[in-house]
Amino acid sequence: MKVLVAVKRVVDYNVKVRPKSDGTGVDLNNVKMAINPFCEIAIEEAVRLKEKGVVTEIVAVSIGAKVSQEQIRTALALGADRGILVETDVEVQPLAIAKLLKAVCDKEQPQMVILGKQAIDGDNNQTGQMLAALTGMSQGTFASEVVVDGDSVTVTREVDSGSQVVKLSLPAVITTDLRLNEPRYASLPNIMKAKKKPMDVMTPEELGVDVTPRVTTLKVEPPAERQAGIKVADVAELVDKLKNEAKVI
Amino acid sequence: MSILILAEHDNASIKGATLNTVAAAKAIGGDIVVLVAGEACSAAAEAAAKIDGVSKVLVADNAAYGHQLAENVSLLVAELGKDFSHILAPASTSGKNTLPRAAALLDVAQISEIISVESADTFKRPIYAGNVIATVQSSDAIKVITVRTTAFDAVSAEGGSATVEAVASAHDAGTSSYVREEVAKSDRPELTAASIVVSGGRGMQNGDNFAMLYSLADKLGAAVGASRAAVDAGFVPNDMQVGQTGKIVAPDLYIAIGISGAIQHLAGMKDSKVIVAINKDEDAPIFQVADYGLVADLFNAVPELDSSL
Numbered sequence A: 001m002k003v004l005v006a007v008k009r010v011v012d013y014n015v016k017v018r019p020k021s022d023g024t025g026v027d028l029n030n031v032k033m034a035i036n037p038f039c040e041i042a043i044e045e046a047v048r049l050k051e052k053g054v055v056t057e058i059v060a061v062s063i064g065a066k067v068s069q070e071q072i073r074t075a076l077a078l079g080a081d082r083g084i085l086v087e088t089d090v091e092v093q094p095l096a097i098a099k100l101l102k103a104v105c106d107k108e109q110p111q112m113v114i115l116g117k118q119a120i121d122g123d124n125n126q127t128g129q130m131l132a133a134l135t136g137m138s139q140g141t142f143a144s145e146v147v148v149d150g151d152s153v154t155v156t157r158e159v160d161s162g163s164q165v166v167k168l169s170l171p172a173v174i175t176t177d178l179r180l181n182e183p184r185y186a187s188l189p190n191i192m193k194a195k196k197k198p199m200d201v202m203t204p205e206e207l208g209v210d211v212t213p214r215v216t217t218l219k220v221e222p223p224a225e226r227q228a229g230i231k232v233a234d235v236a237e238l239v240d241k242l243k244n245e246a247k248v249i
Numbered sequence B: 001m002s003i004l005i006l007a008e009h010d011n012a013s014i015k016g017a018t019l020n021t022v023a024a025a026k027a028i029g030g031d032i033v034v035l036v037a038g039e040a041c042s043a044a045a046e047a048a049a050k051i052d053g054v055s056k057v058l059v060a061d062n063a064a065y066g067h068q069l070a071e072n073v074s075l076l077v078a079e080l081g082k083d084f085s086h087i088l089a090p091a092s093t094s095g096k097n098t099l100p101r102a103a104a105l106l107d108v109a110q111i112s113e114i115i116s117v118e119s120a121d122t123f124k125r126p127i128y129a130g131n132v133i134a135t136v137q138s139s140d141a142i143k144v145i146t147v148r149t150t151a152f153d154a155v156s157a158e159g160g161s162a163t164v165e166a167v168a169s170a171h172d173a174g175t176s177s178y179v180r181e182e183v184a185k186s187d188r189p190e191l192t193a194a195s196i197v198v199s200g201g202r203g204m205q206n207g208d209n210f211a212m213l214y215s216l217a218d219k220l221g222a223a224v225g226a227s228r229a230a231v232d233a234g235f236v237p238n239d240m241q242v243g244q245t246g247k248i249v250a251p252d253l254y255i256a257i258g259i260s261g262a263i264q265h266l267a268g269m270k271d272s273k274v275i276v277a278i279n280k281d282e283d284a285p286i287f288q289v290a291d292y293g294l295v296a297d298l299f300n301a302v303p304e305l306d307s308s309l
């Protein structure tokens, strides 16, 4: 079966970003960019399913500026077969991303779409669920285990109370949680090979999707600073402070 | 304005997160209606009717909603939600599962994890692991929102007397089914609701050593949490993970033990009132947010702390 994997270009997870001083946006000058960690897990899962013989083709899709090609190349180096870039320079919000992915699904007819549960820039955690709604597909969000069995897939989901197992009919949308797998590193030969894999480029207009934002960011600001704390010398001082100063125990 | 809240419940009772969500709805202002979608959920519906500030409870009691599968509940929320200006749910795993799906069915955006209400269409929400707070304004006719429960003080579970109305419509998408659930059983308070949280990280070295934290937690009436490194290493189950991509907590006291303080961990606990860090590395970033830092080997400090309580 064919699997579509959605990969987003985001600020590297080690970078602590800051708002610009005028509050108009986040300072992304000279910041290291990377594939969203959850999307890396999504690619890895697709590749493992291919290695098991369940999946025959993996298509990596990204929506964003031309530079997002880098993240598609990473996905190709990790084992995706071909890439699709939906190129746009404007900020595209989750509902519109989901509509674009639906348009790609209409063309590609995948049996499964794997996304990250969350992009670590906007922390939205929505796109997979929205895509599932628009396509009428079932959804296995926050997945820590994915087992394909004929025309259904059994997904273990990480939920607040522990874990939940659901059985979904295919086609289905899966969103990945951190424990689903540990992504491999791309080998040098695979990075070289990825350069020759096909990548289609299309635009939102060609896909017939209106990407007008529904939500406007009025301003961004840093979170409230915490008051500087103190170091205590020993456990006795700690207990004293907690009892008599902070009065929390 | 009228606000529909998708209740967090287990058919028998209403979960605390619903009370925080009602608080967010009150901040928006308007008529507050709570939807209880479940199976044999009349007890939960009756409890919802007592919540302070709620004017009506809608009960959709049907096998299709028994396990609150997103495929089915989102159809219900989209159908009922058409008549509301706002649709809210807690930013729990179930709210996050269902609400974006309902929003897409209504062709509107969803605003995730608001931490404040500026006006009926403008909200604050953290992005980039809480390193940035964005003020966002929605232009959609229906605002679909998940609420970060730690940012809103719960309303009282008592004192209300809402009318309870049954909803007949049963949506079964027929594409998913519930198989089973493994619920972590614990007598300790729930992580997201506890007033004290004791969390362990990679420094704990293994799962057995968490016994030290359980003992400490029991003396303090605390819940026990963990960093992702501790979860990944298999010391503890995933439902204990605190952070950007785990649970968000804001207790009166958070004690971080053997946790370095990565951005992603801080995102889940830095709004705690008092933070204590115990770490043997005096340069660990956790000390930058700690009110009281103790540079010590946890294997000495934790037993000593335990015995001095």
Ligand SMILES: Cc1cc2nc3c(=O)[nH]c(=O)nc-3n(C[C@H](O)[C@H](O)[C@H](O)COP(=O)(O)OP(=O)(O)OC[C@H]3O[C@@H](n4cnc5c(N)ncnc54)[C@H](O)[C@@H]3O)c2cc1C
Binding pocket: A013, A037, A038, A120, B200, B201, B202, B203, B204, B226, B227, B228, B229, B230, B241, B242, B243, B244, B245, B246, B247, B257, B258, B259, B260, B261, B262, B263, B264, B265, B268, B278, B279, B280, B281, B284, B296, B297, B298, B299
């Ligand atoms: C996409 C993504 C999402 C993530 N989401 C989360 C999340 O939600 N929550 C989260 O926690 N992490 C998350 N992480 C992981 C995060 O980046 C860190 O790797 C993790 O928080 C580190 O956990 P730790 O502090 O326990 O381990 P470490 O960073 O290894 O720190 C261990 C600490 O223990 C101390 N120590 C060791 N031995 C002792 C001793 N005997 N006595 C005292 N101190 C000792 C050390 O000095 C050190 O500071 C995420 C990462 C990614 C990429």
Ligand SMILES: Nc1ncnc2c1ncn2[C@@H]1O[C@H](COP(=O)(O)O)[C@@H](O)[C@H]1O
Binding pocket: A006, A007, A008, A009, A036, A038, A039, A042, A061, A062, A063, A064, A092, A094, A097, A114, A115, A116, A117, A118, A119, A120, A122, A123, A124, A125, A126, A127, A128
């Ligand atoms: N611009 C994008 N291009 C490709 N995939 C995306 C994009 N934005 C979001 N996604 C996918 O949706 C997931 C969840 O993102 P979000 O809902 O924004 O938190 C990501 O992990 C990706 O798999």
